[in-house]
Amino acid sequence: MQFAVVVLFLVFLLIAVRRIGSFRLPIWGIMTAGAVLVLLTGQITIPDAFLSIQWETILFLFGMFVIGAAIDLSGLLRSYADSVFSDVHSQKKMLLGFIFAAGFFSAILMNDTIAIIGTPFALWCGKKYQIPAKTMLFALAAAVTTGSAASPIGNPQNLLIASSSLHNSFLVFLYYLFIPTIIGLFMIYALLSWTLPKNKNEKKKEKHEINRNEKRNEINRNEKRNEINTGNEINTGNEINPAGDKNAQDSEKKKSRFNLLFLTKCSVALVFLMIAVLIATSLFSHEFSLVYIPLAGAVLLLILSNRRKELLQKTDWSTLLFFISMFILMKAVYVTGFFQNLLPENFESSVPILYLTSLIISQFISNVPYVTFVLPILENAGSSVISYMTLAAGSTLAGNLSVFGAASTIIIIQNAEKQNETLTFLDFLKFGIPLTIAQTILFIGWLMLLS
Helix, strand or coil: HHHHHHHHHHHHHHHHHCCCCCCCEEECHHHHHHHHHHHHCCCCHHHHHHHHHHHHHHHHHHHHHHHHHHHHHCCHHHHHHHHCCCCCCCCHHHHHHHHHHHHHHHHCHHHHHHHHHHHHHHHHHHCCCCCCCHHHHHHHHHHHHHHHCCCCCCCCCHHHHHHHHCHHHHHHHHHHHHHHHHHHHHHHHHHCCCCCCCCCCCCCCCCCCCCCCHHHHHHHHHHHHHHHHHHHHHHHHCCCCCCHHHHHHHHHHHHHHHHHHHHHHHHHHHHHHHHHHHHHCCCCCCCCCCCCCHHHHHHHHHCCCCCCHHHHHHHHHHHHHHHHHHHHHHHHHHHHCCCCCCCCCCHHHHHHHHHHHHHHHHHHCCHHHHHHHHHHHHHHCCCCCHHHHHHHHHHHHHHHHCCCCHHHHHHHHHHHHHHCCCCCHHHHHHHHHHHHHHHHHHHHHHHHCCC
16 A cells, blocks of 8 residues: 555544544644655655645635634624524524524535634534534534535535536536535434434523513613713713723724624625626626635725734634645545545446445545546546536535545534534544435435436
8 A cells, every 4th residue: 555545544543533642633733744744755746746736725715714704703693693593592493593504604605614613603502502512513514514515615626626617607506406405404404403402491491581681682771871971971071081091992992893894794795796796607608717706705804904914813724724735645645546446437427326436435535635536537538517416416415424524524623622522533423324324315316316
């Protein structure tokens, strides 16, 4: 077995364990160490390593991560959650709304972005609604994976497929994968709703929550009145008042936050507008690169916001480094021909075989590098659109089987561990195996019907 393949399996083993003694290993650090190792041992040259990196994908991720950082810093996500979930007191209703919200936004803002900004929110929902953290983390992981299947910008592998092989990519993905994606999201809810803790006093809790919210609103109104009165008293004084300085600083901070909130809303709206323009222009055979969609929103934020330094600090650079290292390591593995030899003969012409092959091999090398392996094979074989859609579905839904199937799951685990929560390999399998079996039957059946 080639040394690069040994390094790859060692990397995945360490990611599964993530601990040596009392020392916890960061996942991005493990992947980076693997890339450095194949470079130092000459398994891949530095020029080849540089060329192996899908820079368009990295730029796309960077743009989305900046927008995600703005959503987090501006409080847009919390404000959205308050408006949507304020009247929801049932665990099941919250879980259903959470799954569909995560699935929808992952299709627009990419699954990795929602994995980053959604992890603390998932844990917050778990505490508020008394749902185990592991259940909420899997709900997030499965929702962003499943939801991302219906869009060419939902995940990096779909982006690769759409950029290299498809025209009218948004319409193609919607036609082939939208309906099974919606059903797949319901499957996640059906699976997890059975695991929710029993709550016999739910109605009492609902009533208590409503009363508590009313009291909280009354307190907030009184505080606002007091702030206004205090501000008026300070303004009438002639002396320099420390309280006045503090109020001025708070006012400036609120103004800055409002400015970022407004720009974040504009940025997200611009993403939706760019998608609409791309769909419209594609109908007339004039398409622009998908990477412009998030970059437009990110550039707007970085140019106009006075908190650009915070945005760049908040951007998930460790995940970008993870992807860069993964591209390098997978290229070193690719040149060995190890995984290409595992592919069934003429697998690209059969929907079930292509889907299952994508599902299984993505567990060993993750879905993004797997797609980079397979795309040239499909292109050389002159494959039809249905083959590309099968590749997209199989490689994407592979993320619901194990923690290795999708980078978004690894991102969620990394962010959860910052808050002393985690989802182990076996925890994920417990939920992932039944869900993957059900979704595999659904997607294969639907794609065969369309083919």
